[in-house]
Amino acid sequence: MGKVTATAERTIDAPVDKVRTAVADYAGVRPKLLTEQYSEYEVVEGGQGAGTVVKWRLQATSKRVRHVEATVAEPSPGTLVETDANSSMVTTWTVREAGNGSVVRIETSWDGAGGIGGFFEKTFAPGGLRRIYDGVLANLEGQVR
16 A cells, blocks of 8 residues: 555746735635535535535545535635545645746645555546546636636
């Protein structure tokens, strides 16, 4: 069993403060960012940044469905960490300044399976999740421009 990591990044032509505020808005903006692979999205507690608890269902493939219950921490300005209570999955959103715009990075890692299944997971899951995140980041860009 090894760590599996998926990453997506996008430069967005919008001020960093506006983008950070949008990313941290789990109640208003975040549902608008989700692609068709997400369902059953619900804010359980909070709704703005650190301390928020949110649930969703992510169907990465026809056979891979994950029920996520994430608690949000903000270890530093521009960084949100979503830790799943149901698995080893941790997703980090980072928003940093890039000239007059912003760079948004989503990175998810989890403990992968062992054996041949783990090999295929480590080989194919990051690309699939990156494609989903590319859609989420495109939706984010649409919300903040």
